[in-house]
Amino acid sequence: MSIPEAHSLTLYGFASRYPPLAKLRTSANEPRGKNRIDWATNPDIRYCQPCLAGDDSPVQQAYGGAWQLRWHVPVVFACVEHRRLLQQHCPECGQAVSGRVGNRYSLLTLPHVPGLHPAQCRNQDPHIARRYHTRATPCGARLDQLTTSATALTPQDVDHLLHLQQHVDTLLSLAPATSDVDSETAAYFGDLLVTARLILMSWPAGADLLPTASLTDLVDQCAAEFESTLARGNTGPKHRAPHSTAHSAALLLAAHRGLGDRNVTSMRERLEPLTREVYRQSRSRGHKLFTHHNASPALLQATAVLPYGAQTQARMRTGPRPYRYHLEEIPPLFPRQWYTELLEPLRAQLPTGTTVIVRHLRWAGSLRLAEMVSVQPWRMCAPALGIPSPSAIHTMNVLGRRMTKAGLWPTFESAVDQAARQLHDQERRVNYAQRRLATEHWRLTREQWQTLCHGIPGLEQQGTTGDTCVGEALLWSMVNEASYLHSPTVLHRRATSTDPDRLTDLAGAILRRDRVSYVTLRRRLEIYSTHLADTCDRAAPLENAPAPASHQTAVQ
DSSP: OOHHHHHHTSGGGGTTTSHHHHTOOOOTTSOSOGGGSTTOSOSSOOBOHHHHHOOSSHHHHHHOSOOOGGGGSTTOOEETTTTEEOBOBOTTTOOBSSOEETTEEOSSSSTTOOSOOTTBOOSBOTTSOOOTTSOOOBOOOBTTTOOOOOOSSOHHHHHHHHHHHHHHHHHHOOSOOOHHHHHHHHHHHHHHHHHHHHHHHHTTTTGGGSSSHHHHHHHHHHHHHHHHHHHTTOOSGGGSOOSSHHHHHHHHHHHHHHHTTOOHHHHHHHHHHHHHHHHHHOHHHHHHHHHSSOOOHHHHHHHOSSOSSOOOSGGGOOOOOOOSOOGGGSOSSOOHHHIIIIIHHHHHHSSOOOHHHHHHHHHHHHHHHHHHHHOOOHHHHGGGGTOOHHHHHHHHHHHHHHHHHHTOHHHHHHHHHHHHHHHHHOSSOOOHHHHHHHHSSOOOOHHHHHHHHTTOTTTHHHHHHSOHHHHHHHHHHHHHTSOGGGSHHHHHHHHHOSOTHHHHHHHHHHHHOOOHHHHHHHHHHHHHHHHHHHHHHTTOOSTTOOOOHHHHHHHO
């Protein structure tokens, strides 16, 4: 027999698509029993009675239908063709079709007993006592001919389960496929099993994932068994698939519905309550669940405790989004128009909606745009936007708990996705990095500040003797669409002055208050900043740039 022929008689063909099989220990020097954990195989083989009955071919009339390889895989729990769940016990003797031989599981019980039909039960007849070293007496019941009691599941439940089984059968098909298809299939099964464990560990938090009460009851029974094994300190059964096909089917259906289309945002909406419950019970258990198993980057992101700006592990990040914009084309402060259209509804749902929260939401929007194209956490994206890394960390700390508690992170991500598409569709995008470089050493002169304040009641003295750094910081923020708190002027003042708040307080008052004098000054600053921005974009020197006529008109 050739090696390929030998492989065709084993589960080897499923290993590239079903990750637990690839982890089986095959070395004779390693401990046995790995097949009983991690959902690799069923210790008790399952079967479909009509399938074992066979068809009208001479071979199957003589020996019955084939025992299918996929029946050994825990994710196969039903026969789609005959619309029924698989069985694992003999209806006559009530024992599992395959069971223990000594201290290990056996594929074939009583292999030394000759003359039995392939579809006959090989378990020791429970009505005949077997003495030590005597010949065994098998049950001998024909599994292909016995009628069994009907399942307690409703036709609607069976339809749900068969739809999932059909999907699983398609993924497990042995038809030749590319490595990309195998990788995607393996990722699905890895996520499916991790989600199944998540449901058991957080139950009943995931009860809403199931469509009917009867299926919910099955998972409830499964979770009760899982908790009892934990209470007894038994580490083995908590890793295995449930023995009952009905329990396995209901649990896998809940996991499949939890994954949905495996979109990060939608998965987070469904799985975030389950993840929160697991981490509430034990952070170490939650960490082990997502790091010691075959979870995909998408699932890791969807279940991360702090998924925004905090992915320090590379496998927790997905690849960059296919947008055309670059880091240098992202405004450091989410534009006011985008904020009003996309993020303003979030502020109303937060416990506190102060101007500080607004500022952090706008920073968070820009940092998220940067994360989407750089695949870096916020603190690492921040310097590329001209935002100090500590400010990005502070933004995450300010918003993290509030947004998580209110369940607003998926809404936030969806809103920023819309902004990303708008930025992607723009024909001409601004190079903000070039603007920041051009204005890094630019200074507002006393004459320019006086001109800006001239003729405004209450601000003429400010123009004559006031701090020019106020106008300088505000103009820098308008040119670069950034926060004046991150302007070189403010950063220098904080590093060298014992009272930097006077500068930031006055700048903030001019921006936020509705006094007529401040509104007039803001308009003049916006006109002048437009001229300065145009000068930066043309790479012309700012020192020699004359004030535009519109500015002269506005300040007279």
